[in-house]
Amino acid sequence: MVETTATAEPLAHYPLDALAAGTRAIGAARLTALGPVSRLAFRGREAAIQAAGEAFGVALPREANRRNTANGRHALWLGPDEWILLAPGADPAPLFAAIETATTGLPHSLVDVSARSVTLEVAGSKAAYVLNQGNPLDLSLDAFPVGTSTRTLFHKAEIVLSRITPDTFHVDVWRSFAPYVWEMLEDARRELA
Amino acid sequence: MQKFSGFELFRRALGGHKSWQPQWRNPEPKAEYDVIIVGAGGHGLAAAYYLAKEHGITRVAVIERGWLGGGNTGRNTTIVRSNYLFDESAALYEHAVKLWEGLSQDLNYNVMYSARGVLMLAHNHHDEISFKRHVHANRLNGVDNEWLSAEQVKEFCPPLNIRSMRYPIIGGALQRRGGTARHDAVAWGFARAADSRGVDIIQNCEVTGIRRGPSGAVEGVETSKGFIRAKKVGVSAAGHTSVVMAMAGVRMPLESYPLQALVSEPVKPAFPTVVMSNTIHAYISQSDKGEMVIGAGTDAYTSYSQRGALHVTTHTLDAICELVPQFRRLRMLRNWGGIVDVTPDRSPIIAKTPVPGLYVNCGWGTGGFKATPGSGNVFAHTIAKDEPHKINAPFTLERFRDGFLIDEAAAAAVAH
Amino acid sequence: MLIINCPWCGARPEIEFRYGGEAHVARPADPAAMSDQEWADFLYNRTNPKGLHAERWRHIHGCGRYFNAVRDTVSDFFVTTYKAGEPRPDIGESGQ
């Protein structure tokens, strides 16, 4: 999905900075902390959905647990009236303003949640196997194809799980749960070392 | 009643144990009784026993769908304690503990009441305040309960891990008179003693209806063995209470949830007391046979399936392994589920009902075993006198209408 | 762990859901008009059937939606699930 690798701004601190620096290289399931992105939580009635998508530049998917992508931006279906909008760059303000303007007067809610979570990547031939140590979904390609994004669980933490390629997953997790998810993924990968 | 004692055991051994009589009869139901108790669990059998013993009412039938003691009595983790917060609860459970202390002798049946202590662990400041509140209230109510520091906890129960864990133990509340008893023996002891006083225990007989007369009063129960007349019916059906009460048209503030328990393979004595942790949701004791007896809270959804989910068991055992990490290599031998009836305030209902002649004893949730003799005792009183004993007077159905809840759960007591 | 058919997301494992108690217990439109007994019925009394039970679930770790289900409380098997606001399907009497 949206990928930047370096910490964008000197003032920012991210919860996985220290853990990511000390990770083991395991090819079958590589673990990477991804850089900051803008995240907006959009909720709304029918009337607002199309306008929001147009302003964002990505139509909001109407199919459950799907992700639409255009120009490096992603719209993730999380619920029948709930989407997460992801865009490159750490400053969500311009995007926020654009969507608010486009949906003025239409029943909706737009909330900046850019700092609420961080994203990490699990990639490699055993990525699904490693995720299935804490995630209860069927992650076969048939059941969880590329382009799927859904809120779900990893052990005792809630995550948003996305399949980017057959062997690449992104895990979006609230920042205070991120070290826990990271450590659990490290534990899960250990047997592949 | 054939007396049980070491001498009798010796004497009959010489005859190859051929002269033992059945511990209870296997009677067919009579046409009419003074009182019918629905449910031959510990509570129902105890009620029948005390009806006969203390109120002279012996024309009593206990009707059981399956086999006596086969419900929650035979499935629970046998913890006995009385260190409840509120005056009403403390009085009720303390009444039970006092009866436990002499029960083997009273019933002439060794129920193996073992006051090895019940220790509740505090993992945070909130637990500490809550437990100290219990300790002070219990002391003033004449119920033993004491606060232990973390070091004292470790000293009292050396196998416990108190430090290197996610939620270190900062202390605990110990009721030394608490402990365990042998669940089957409680059912069998009450059954044998009630039977010997003339009570008919009718097993494999399902209640299919409660018949009410024109005035609305109870006339008897329809069963799989026919109609049985009685002017007083006491329902003591645990998880099935809603179902039975619905037969009389009474809606109950109850929901029935699965409650799981499990035991390990037996090992030599390795755990000296009963330990409960509400914060991490698990409790453990070691049976006389050597099995670690383990339980936790209920499963998430109402059910009569008598089985629970694996993820509930895994959470129970991750908590146990956190408390006693050397037990990680022990193995689960048996896992089972019961059906517990839970009230909105987690306190029982032992009361008259809006239907004349119909009485109910239910809502014990996950903690009914400990109350067995006390519950049966005051329920017998309520049925015999058609008015509650002062101990169960607060445990009415009407308290939900009027807002006089006895909310042990809200008061952060442990749920068991 | 049960498999629950979320009306939005399809079949998903039970641990993603939270049980919400008996369904179709609507909050009275005018609570002030109710007697204490009627209010207590709403607050506390439940059908608790042994058999088919209409109940609420929330796909809390999924789409977040509350929905309703009819489940057999003896087998724990679901008969159906349906979106909140839809009437209880006519699939026989509840309870036994």
Added chain:
Amino acid sequence: MTNRFRTHSGGRIDRGAPVSFRFDGKTYSGFKGDTLASALIANGVHLVGRSFKYHRPRGFLSAGSDEPNALVNVARDAARMSPNLRATQVELYEGLKATSQNRWPSLGFDAGAANDFVSPFLPAGFYYKTFMWPAGAWKRFYEPKIRAMAGLGVAPTLPDPDRYTQNYAYCDVLVVGSGPAGLAAALAAAESGATVWLVDEQPELGGSLLAERTATIEGKPAQQWLSDTLATLAAKDNVTLLPRTTAFAYFPHNMIALAERVTEHLAAPGADLPRERLWQLRAREVVLATGALERPLVFPDNDRPGVLLADSARTYLNRYGAKPGDRAVIFTACDAGYRTALDLAAGGVAVVAVADLRREVHGELPARALAAGIDVRPATVVTGTTGRLRVSGARLAKIKGGPSVDPVGASETLACDTVLMSGGFTPSVHLFSQSRGKLVWDAASGAYLPGSSVERERSAGACRGITGLQRVLEDGYGQGEAAARASRDASSPARGATPPPGASSKSFPAQADDLGTDGFIGATPHARNPAFTKAFVDWQNDVTAKDITLATREGFRSIEHVKRYTTTGMATDQGKTSNMNTLGIVAEALGESVPKIGLTTFRPPFTPTTFGLFAGAARGDQFDPVRKTAIHDWAAEHGAAFEDVSLWKRAWYFPKALPDGRREDLHAAVARECKAVRSSVGMFDASTLGKIEVVGPDAAEFMNRMYTNAWAKLEPGRLRYGVMLREDGFVMDDGVVGRLSSDRFHVTTTTGGAPRVLAHMEDYLQTEWPELDVWLTSTTEQWAVIAVQGPKAREVLAPLIEGIDLAKEAFPHMSVREGTILGVPTRLFSVSFTGELGFEVNVPAHYGRAVWEAIFAAGQPFGITPYGTETMHVLRAEKGYIIVGQETDGTQVPDDVNLGWAVGKAKKDFVGKRSLARASMSAPDRKQLVGLRTTDPKVVLEEGAQIVADPKAPVPVPMLGFVTSSYYSAVLGHSIALAVIKGGRARIGTRLSVPMPDRVIEVEIVEPVFYDPKGERLNG
């Protein structure tokens, strides 16, 4: 010792790979591929354990997971010690150390065996009948004695260092059991393209084929066919083969729990591998090919070491090349005894005689035995054995009439060193029964068989009563085909129609012995006084036939009662070898048929399963997520002590280093922190507070309904303290709410209450008021929150903030403004939980630490002091502010805690309002929040202490209330406390008592606001 009982050739052991191991301190050798049991048998060792109750010497009974006797302790080191392992399942590795259990001082001489001599006084349930006098002696005397005698192995005393992992998995077809039926089922399903898992508890796949000597399948020797088939399966991408994996529990909706033992068989497991792995496997279709278990025969002295199940002996011989002895007597009720006899004879074991319970013996196997010169004795029973630590002879007697009723004739003792018995085979229906499938009694075979299914599952082969290798293979193949077909049909009903045997599209010509379904259930007849003989039904729990008849005599008629009274079937084998014979004995004693007696429930797990497997990776910091704020690391670097608040770690206090090198204690640190806030300025990490953004045109209406307060008139830019009730009227949560615009509220909740409050709001919004145009978004983690509190707060912050006028008039108390700090967007609240002038700086969490550090730097001229939750608690208590969860416990209505003012009286409705109207909710004796002052200002009350009017009153002492919060106020110079007391407000000015165990503390009831009661300091 050499492998004297090892055959010269054959078996699946690797004779090129000798393995040395120790048992009870003695060194033995075996081979790779041996189990501990087979290696010991090859070494002539049969005495391996002592029974539970009588401490009788015991040897191996079986060769598999049904073994009740041979339980050993295997220890890699002091921490990696596993008690109660079955020697029949322990794979041999170099250096393995095993010890026997439940004996003292040694296995050969066990003092506990004294119990055997007094056993007449220890019948079933003896402990219920005695040990009652004197009262109290049970706990003090009898119970400790009994407990010490009971138990099997010894629990480890050190934490287990091994790892366990868990995996969720999905497949189309799961096949449980890799015997002929399971292999054929897996083959059929795999050929259809389905994803197939084949699991088996044994180290090698193949089940009964692993012990086949003479059978052929499709023209190949069975073992050749097996390796070819496994190679075929292994080559397929859609097949997962898992040996050493026990399907131990069957959960609803076809979820099967599998326990895979990953490293237990390795001499040197790597640190990165888990010891065991739990698979939670969801299968579209399940094929149970779990086979059948051989039943022992219940005859006197049937428990001596050297008495084994006949087919197990054959397994030892054929699979492991281990002879059970030199001279065997075989006691059988079916043809299995003959098959074993023939294999023994071929393997060089003398078969002394085959005693056959059946009156007439015909068929191919007995004929071959006769032809081989074996002494076959029909209508003959074993009525006893001789020997002490090893069987030395068997007493045989002729039955005159039918097997179970007629007397027996004179007996003859035959010398032997092993007695092999077979009572027939019991289909292994454990998992089927766990799946809630209905078992039906099959009178023809004398067995319970799978009836109708509940899950999408079908049984195949011996576990559904099918015998004969070819029929078993074809049934397996047919079931595998049907399962694969059904798995492709999502709409397939819960149960598929089970194809009849032989409904397979492929035939498997096989030549093998068909054992048929003969067998015996119950106790075999003998002429000895039953009261004084021990014919074991449950070996491990020492339950004999006479214990079971005693139970029936005492009125225990239900099989569950018999089981519980005698403990039969409750040992670690869970009745695998005992349940059917128990049923037979009970049926006979009660004069009923077996199916009338019923069955005990098959409970999970199938075999004992390690606790660590369930716990998995959840231990220590991974037991629950440790949530840390963006400022946590700064606090840690500055020496903070932390406390657990729900999942969060919160800075509790910041002890300063003292000149002597020690650090301040809690009391000193808190006193200093409190004074700093009251006199200058302090800063506090409030990030853990829950935050919910309530947005939409109907936001105010929604807030009106959810909170007691009125919101419609709250102007954008203002804050209000909100109180939330449950529908039953009791206080659920509270928090400050900011209105950012007409349609946007920034709601805060308590730290622990955040998820609960959001769920509560969603519940009402989605299910009661779906028409409202409003949405809820959790922003707890979006914002780091820095509280800057104290008279100098404005001076500290003002230079840092851009875009907000901090002047008192422009930004009054209880306001919210948006601006920037360090160029970072902020929502700045003017709010106080201390009673001082205060602000809360909300910034996106990633910037929390940088902003915190900037404020800390800017505050240096004012001596800005970081403070923790303890100081926060003291400061708010000085002001009489409640903490939900401390002053409340879920039983307080707003008025009880002086929040009546926050209840919008004019509002028609809000959640909880109707419940407040109940008479009990305004009763005058409700407990009300008040303050307490101790007569001695230095005495700090204990939180949770009870308050009474008359401490001298007799027990039960009437209690009026209790202390909810209590601190020493360094600022005020005396202790303070909050309490809830019955009719408390009317008691202000009076005195009450707090009785402690050692003294009574007198207290005065006061207003709950101790500091700046007029609130003049809030505006600075």
